[in-house]
Amino acid sequence: MIGSLAELRAALDEGRTTSLALVEGALSRAKAPEGEGARVFTALHEEQARAAARASDVLRQAGYPRSPIEGLPVSVKDLFDIKGETTRAGSVALDGAAPAQQDAPAVQRLVAAGAILIGRTNMTEFAFPGLGLNPHYGTPLNPFDRSTGRIPGGSSSGAAVSVTDGMAAAALGTDTGGSVRIPAAFCGLTGFKPTARRVSRQGAVPLSTSLDSVGPIAPTVACCATLDAILSGSGADVPAPASLEGLRLAVPTTLALDAMDATVAAAFKAALASLSQAGVRISEIAVPEFAALAGINARGGFTAAEAWHWHRELIEREGDRYDPRVSVRIRRGKELSAADYIDLLETRAAWITAVEARIAPFDALIMPTVPVIAPKLAELEADDAHFATTNLLVLRNATLINFLDGCALSLPCHRRGEAPVGLMLAAAGGQDQRVLAIGQAVEQALAAARA
Template sequence: MIPTLAELRTALDEGRATSLQLTDAALAHIADPAGEGVRVYTKVYSAQARAAAQASDLLRGAGLARSPIDGLPISVKDLFDVAGEATLAGSVALQGAPAATQNAVIVQRLLAAGAVIVGRTNMTEFAYSGLGLNPHYGTPRNPWDRAAGRIPGGSSSGAAVSVTDQMAVAAIGTDTGGSVRIPAALCGLTGFKPTARRVPLAGALPLATRLDSIGPIAASVACCAQLDAILAGDAQPLPKPARLAGMRLAVPTNIVQDGMDSHVAASFRAALSRLSAAGALLEEIVVPEFDELASINATGGLSSAEAWTWHRALIEHAGDRYDPRVLSRIRRGQTMTAADLLELLDARVRWIAALEERIARYDALLMPTVPIIAPTIAELTEDEAYYRTNALILRNPTFINFLDGCALSLPCQETGTAPVGLMLAATGGRDRHVLALGMAVEALLQTPA
């Protein structure tokens, strides 16, 4: 069982653990030659982390803990700037690039809160896939059925496995089309995608700035709420669990349940049954806007357009160093015209307005985060299987990024079975509401039936 931030904070406050002990344990897991550390981290800050942990212990001993995460080992995705280092974003194409002159805003906020940053985590190159495969640094294996070599999900692949394998107590990733929620779902963790404007993007290498958001992967909803508050600079008291009885929850029936494997379908339906028995008011609805999104994105979509704009100069002199599967997706933006982009932006405004009106009377949407359990890495060797599976895994989370909404993925499978994520989503700005509802749902699903 992965300890929560609150449990570790209590252990620190009561003197049952020190930050240095927690940090040394995380570093030992990273360095274990039999473990996944070499594929999970692209950079490890052993000396800096131990020094930060010692400083945290001194401050705590003087009664000066800086925040609820002071002294806790945290990992950050490889696309956040760290002063003095080039930001590589899981690629080799940026090797030799100028070093960052300052920390990303979220890195600085974590440091100010006393977090011990143990290293940078591996990811899909340039964050452009939901599978988590990386041909340059290796692919971390999912903790579920590790011998079979299953994908961790992406793009924040190393982030999730750093938490499952106790190489960090929590991780910070990014989510442009599900890149926090997908690895959380496939690895049995909780992941939160905030409304994009909630957390500053400054110092994060972009994929698509109109869709990018920054969020945590951790052991519980409360952990995610605590980290989200720090990342967002939100000084309000943390959300409290909502009351499930009377909550109006919409369950879309079109698109999002297509292609579910039997285990995901059974887990999803069991979760819905428990929510209904607890007094939540579930209503199955058709969401026509979901059917429309493919045609809206037919010319390439926002990710392709924005990725091509950022990458085109780099591709000119280092395109041969890209993962070909990533490069091919970025190049889709090359053929988009100004008219295509303007029509897409206008269509998005109309789409958001229509969907917000349709779901205004509901407290949240419920859907499977990912419709299948994690496939094996070997299954995705052929390009056709790779692209088909990538599209399927990204499908549901992407709706919420295009909506500019917020969403939480939390485990809903029976203990001892393959991880399955339940996604709770709402319109933009309802982050605290989603977290409060998620706490209640989590408590219900963790109670023995």
């Protein structure tokens, strides 16, 4: 089933497959004992998916497909409410919570568009670390170098692997500090983090109400644009690729290029060379505000403060059921006062103004999504200090764009067969369609070099 949404849609339209056949294939892969399905999904919707697929096939046969994703299996991160189910957010602390009374708006839009909800995907507990580890439900392995056992990235870990392993055509995720883009980068997929206000976050367990955004993980930029139009309710067509001739892309030299491993550095350099040959004007710029962000967030930032607000009663009651690596970060928020929080709001507003002015002459920023390839799972499980430093490194570049309240796309830039590397294109808030148009052009320009 692995292919773009457009390819799958064509196969359905031409009668080469059916929605039911796609669903059966996805379920078969998810249930295969030798596969990753047991760690990818916290729940499979077998009978519901089959029933929805049969209905979708009837609608298509009658000539009434509801959208470009009619009949396609889509996975949903276990952060979103689905009517009649308990939303556990990758935790066991919510086992006794009441079932959701209705679908989250993002889920409603997928269902209304004809998507088949194949199941709930595993994630890092309460969407905290960016590495993808989960001690409660297991950690799905990255599709690259599976014999070694590498992390998938997080927090939308199961979401990414559900797509790479053909258990879903696309996945619904969230991104607070890279939780869509990091697993997309590590797993060789495309992930889109929209401007936060673009897609409703209602009905999703929050991590940080200031930083959370809802976005897709899928095979291509056009796939992400299709899903974004549905999730946002914009109904916009997939934007045409931007012209690369004279396009102005800025490489931030402050922080974003630090500590790159050899594989990422080589892939990023090659991508820039390909784009330059295609007519893109690439400039290196200093963004000193990026260097200030670690200090701004030194006491936990919005994530700690706003997570503590949501968790404070649950963690006092069920704290021994939390992953200790998660609970320690949430509890940091207890130490922040109302004055500290207001300071954060004011500091962020000034920071955004300064960064937006600095990047205004350019069409987008371009940088590695993550400065390293996917680390080995066993090493992170065994060493808390290594886990903590790796987590900060993996989150670093992506977090810059969440704090900016911007939009960003991660797309693959590695050669096929090599370790996956993500290339991030980002811009200020509200420029979502422009970033998607640039992303399509960049994807096309890199296609030959990646072959």
